Amino acid sequence: MTEEHLDRRKRKFWGWGYADTSVSDSEILEIGGMLRDKFGLRLRELAKAPDISEIELREPRVHAPESLAGICQNDTWARAEHTLGKNLGDFVRGLAKQFDNPPDFVAFPRTEHDVVSVLDWAHTNDVAVVPYGGGSSVAQGIEPIVSDDYRGAISLDLRHLNRVLEIDRASRSALIQGGVLGPDMENQLRPHGLSMRFFLQAFEFSTLGGWIATRAAGHFATGFTQIDDYVQAMRVVTPSGTLQTGRIPADGAGVSPDRMFIGSEGTLGVITEAWMRLQDKPTFKVATSVPFSDFDKAVDAIRALAQSGLAPTNCRLLDPTESLLSGASDGSDSILVLAFESADHPLDTWMQRAAQICADHGGRVSAEALQGRSAPEAGHAGAAGKWRNFFVRGPHYKEGYSRMGVLRETFETACTWSAFPELHARVMQATTEAVKRECGDGVVACRFTHVYPDGPAPYYTVVASAKPGGELQQWAAIKQAASDAVLATGGTITHHHAVGRFHRPWYDQQRPELFTSALRAVKQTVDPNMVMNPGVLIDPK
Template sequence: MTPERSWWGWGTTDHALSDEECIARAAVLPGLPDRPRPVPDLADVVLPTSRVAAPDGLPVTTDPADRARHAYGKAYRDVVRALSGELPGAPDAVAHPADEDDVVRLLDWASSAGVVVVPFGGGSSVVGGVEYRGDRPWISMDLTALDRVLEIDRTSRAARIQGGALGPVLEDQLRPHGLTLRHYPQSFEFSTLGGWLATRAGGHYATLLTHIDDLVESMRVVTPVGISESWRLPGSGAGPSPDRMFLGSEGTLGVITEAWMRLQDRPRSKASASVTFADMTTAIGAVRAIAQAGLHPANCRLLDAGEAATSGASTSGGCVLVLGVESAAHPVESRLEELTTLARDCGGVVAPRRDGPRDAAADAWRSSFLRAPYGRDGLARMSAVVETFETATTWDRVDELYATVQAEVGTAVREVTGAPGLVNCRFTHVYPDGPAPYFTVVGVGRPGSEVAMWDDVKTAAMEVLTRLRATVTHHHAVGRDHRPGYDRQRPEPFAVALRAAKAALDPAGVLNPGVLVDPV
């Protein structure tokens, strides 16, 4: 039996924290309520009256439960709003296209009727990317019926895959062929190929193939003025890349219906290890040495002391570096030995290996990583304020960035909530010229004021990132929540070109207005 998806929070209902687990999780922050707020029954949720009447023959429904499930993404703001039981921003209807022709017909109707269309894959956006915050009637276009691997080119090791395929659905179809896309974001179970492409998602690998961009051979995108399909090529220097225009376009330029994706043989050899460091400065130096050594670990996650303690990867109070290697063709132990030797030479203490290829700290971190969104939801029910944001900067500036975020965002949490909070960090991806730090912030909220307090903390974090010229997002996308920072980061001539592309491809302005550029 397929587990039921949560309509208000992350993942599936069978993995949600119980009331007792919520209380236990909140014990780290004195001052929170004694009991979690209840989860509203979906049947009792209050929705606005639908303003949409689609023509007969279009796959559109105004079913209240369907509308509620498509109202928001899965950011903290979304979870708190859903827990209120009132969804004033819910879509007027939900479309379920069965094929690309349905997508074309839906966009034709919406453009002529002035109905906003917001593409929806797994609904796991944490940046306000799958909701509409304007006054026009709107529909959520759920693409998960477009979920097939249509064609496999074993010779070139690539596959043509529909954009609505969820991560597990996609991999299940590739597995009999001994192939894998090997792209595992934290949202893997609950996000789609089209969503990964539209948001330039970051995946499993900490080095080399870090973004979905690296795995794209060609794309097929339905726009209101026609279908864009790029040629299948291993590489090309023929002008600006058409795929690059739609990668990261977040549903505002077109709907991604198919893509040819570069695949890999499934790995046969894997091994992991962990290294402890006394302080973050020493650990950052070690990670930089590894990133620049050309050893290309599959996993290179650096956890600061707070993150290591929270995840259970360390009980000693130090920072922990989790390393992993894998290969479809060769044994990997010698490469892992090179990595741990380099880390040891840079001041780290390598944990003793237990029998087998896996490391205890790495396993603890992985388990915590997969459970983290459920824990966030549990804290939200206890009125804690929880924010996560990721960025990237160069190695010469990362020490300043880390220290400034710890100090200034920590101060903002204290000022907003009236009590000290937690500001933890891990590096999710590393490059020869810099890392991608990912911060988790937790503070004591006040019931009824959680969203406003979260907004204040997020504003403070965005100010630090843009002032220090670190990107406002490394792999979560821009959406609506990161627009202020994105507008500061984006060069104005590019903004002019993006607005022109939006006007040319979507003349009625119906596709996800407010994402990336202001609506017309």
């Protein structure tokens, strides 16, 4: 990919992806047909996507100073593009042309020095700064909503900090700039035979800095799941100065400075670079899918797998509704998508043992898997293939759901295995009741995205008919019921979607009070004027 290509390809100001690509109407209607036929949803005529000429933004409250003018833009496209994230409410508001909180301008730093200059100016002028990676936040992390205590708010888009700067082959790690998108990073690592293998669903339009700032969780279902495990060292620019942590494989020297910034969601500073742990490209892969007629037995099988030490790369359990939604089955079974990969050794022994565990718990395991081989339909075909395609295309469908009047959104959590049965029962009951009350129809589906020896990360999908103009209220009521049930039964408000502004009410309940004071003291030190992403994680002033 040439530099020109990286810099100039325009992203949509609303929706997902580049401005010159779109999911076709026929693809959206095909999904709509499935939802109508299988779940009885009421579809609307496809709404037209908004055109930039129809978008009206409030006048900018502040302007870039002369010294920064060369890296700043305040045209309607740039401001609109940096207003909304990628959750249901963002898509609904975008479609309704509601861009109420645009940044006053957008800064596009080309160097770390530019980042320092922007923060210096913002800090001195009481202007809030919202760091922006790929803008794939589903937690209102990038929407510049700030109080009148600030003279204005700007978005700091890091897309030009998009280079792999140095590779340490012996230590299998690389120094990478924070604004690089997933595919651009992998393209630069590939010639070295290396990969981060951190394929979160939003991989195409999210950045390394965004992953670190939100504690994202990627491709691996066990072992290395969250970005925390991949970070070796990092460099952060704060309004009080720049901080560089040391490159150490494991460090016992007190509280970890990396851990202070991982998950800070742009509230403490800007992650400009990080040394990241990489993987060799896997050459051995083995995969299968296992149907279970009993969801509870499937859960027991996954727990046994998670505690076995086998560490499957993929270990995703889809309940019958999730299987039906993704086309992985006809909805009568739960499906486990199971895979192992290695750059070093064949995996038949691992697969054999995993298949036996599944069979012991009632899974209908293929003869090939029991012999340690891939099932003929595994990977890119059959149930696993259908699930994979749906997963990869998923982000592109999001705007389509809103356009055809389908209320579709997800929420996720993590809990211990001992807490899971009650959490799942109460979450399903509270959410299903809220969905029926608010929408009159609809379903709630569950899958495990990640599993740990001590518990799963359950991920729920809601699909229902939307009330025209009432979608935000419908989802607010459903989300409230679901999140209250999650917290009441020992779950976290988010395993990997971050806190942002949207999850604040529950994060405020979950976070220990003394920790709030400590976090505030840290913020006071690195960001004394509280200009960094105010309203995210803790109250600004």
